[in-house]
Amino acid sequence: MDRSVNRAPTEGTVDPAHSEEGVAAIGHEETLHLQRQLCFAVHAASRAFDALYRPLLSELGLTYPQYLAMLALWEHRSLTVTELGSALRLDSGTLSPLLKRMESTGLVVRERSRSDERSVRVSLTPSGAALKERARTVPATILTATGMAPDEIATLRAALTQLTAALDAADTPGA
Amino acid sequence: MDRSVNRAPTEGTVDPAHSEEGVAAIGHEETLHLQRQLCFAVHAASRAFDALYRPLLSELGLTYPQYLAMLALWEHRSLTVTELGSALRLDSGTLSPLLKRMESTGLVVRERSRSDERSVRVSLTPSGAALKERARTVPATILTATGMAPDEIATLRAALTQLTAALDAADTPGA
DNA sequence: CACAGATAGATTGTACACAACTAAATTTTG
DNA sequence: CAAAATTTAGTTGTGTACAATCTATCTGTG
Secondary structure (H helix, E strand, C coil): CCCCCCCCCCCCCCCCCCCCCCCCCCCCCCCCCCCCHHHHHHHHHHHHHHHHHHHHCCCCCHHHHHHHHHHHHHHCCCCEEEHHHHHHHCHHHHHHHHHHHHHHHHCCCEEECCCCCCCCCEEEEECCCCCCCCCCCEEEHHHHHHHHCCCHHHHHHHHHHHHHHHHHHHCCCCC | CCCCCCCCCCCCCCCCCCCCCCCCCCCCCHCHHHCHHHHHHHHHHHHHHHHHHHHHHCCCCCHHHHHHHHHHHHHHHHEHHHHHHHHHHHHHHHHHHHHHHHHHHEEEEEECCCCCCCCCEEECCCCHHHHHHHHHHHHHHHHHHHHCHHHHHHHHHHHHHHHHHHHHHHHCCCC
C-alpha cells in the first residue's frame, strides 16, 4: 500500500471538517465528530512530528523517543532510570528496552548504583556525547518546517504544557 | 515500578525548565534542551490524553485509536480502509490489525467490495452503532479535564491543525 | 486482448507505550 | 532489630505505528 500514508488530505476523501469552526451553538450531538476533537489534533501533530524527525534522526542512528532521551542526557550527562522517566514521562516498561537498545548501539552505559543497588544509572559514552555535535542541525530544520515564528512556538508550547498539567491533574483526582 | 508513571513533576527531579521562557537570546546552544522542544510538548500532551481516555474507553471496550476509528464510523456509517486511513492519518499496517480486533469484538464487519475486489469496506454492526449512545458522555468528561474554555480549545486545535499541515508539507517537498 | 504500471490490503519486522506482575533492595515501624 | 511497606528495575502481554514487501486486482495503452 501507499507508504507515504495519507499526508496532506488536500483532496479530502472524507471531507475533513463539516464546517471548520462551528464554535457557537453545539446544542445537539456534534460533540462526537472526529475533527472537533482536540485530542485528535494533538495526536495527529505528534505523528506528523515523528514522521518529519524520522529521516533526520535515522542518519544519527536514533529513533524519535531515543532522541528525546539523548536530549535529557546531553543536558545532565548521567541520570537514573527513574529520573529519565520523570523527565520524559515514560515508565520502566518503555524505558528498559529502549535503554537496552541504546546501550547495544554504544550511546550509553547502564550500571547499578553502589549506594543504592535498586537504581540503575544511565550515562553517556564518549560516542553518545559526541553525537550531540551531529545533532545540532536538527532543531533548525524542524523549526523551519513548522513555519512558525519562535514566539508563536513558545506560546503554543506553553499552552500544551498547561494542557498536559490539567490532564494530569484530572487523571490523579486524589493525589 | 510505579504505575502512575511520572505525573505532575511537581517536585522536579530533573528541573523541568531552566528558566521557563527564555524566548529572547538563544544565541549559543540552548536549542537542544528537552523542555524547549515543541515536539516534546506535543508528544507529552498526546500521551496525557491517552492516559485520561484509557479508563473511560476501557468501559466501552475500546482503546484510544479504536475510539478515533469509531468516531469516523459513527459519522459515516461505512468506509473503506483507505478512506478510514485518510481520516485518521494511519496506514494499512496499523489499520489492518486494528480493524481485525474491532471485528473480533463485534463492532464492525469487513467485506470486500464487489465493484472493486481490491478494496475492503468497513461497516458498523448494530452493536457498534449502538455504542455511540454510551460514548456520548465521554467528550464532556474530557472537556472538563482540559480546564479550558471551548473557544480556547478551538484556537489551540486550529493552531495544531495548521502546524500539522506545515509539517506534512515540509515532509513532502516535491509532491 | 496483452501487459506494464498503479492501487488496495495484508504481512513481516522493529520500536514504542502502558498495565500488571515479579524480584531485589531499602526504608519505615512496632 | 525483625516484619511490613515502599521503592527501583525488569519482564510479559497487548496494542498501536510505520517501513518494506507481497499478492490480488484494476486501469491504461497499444
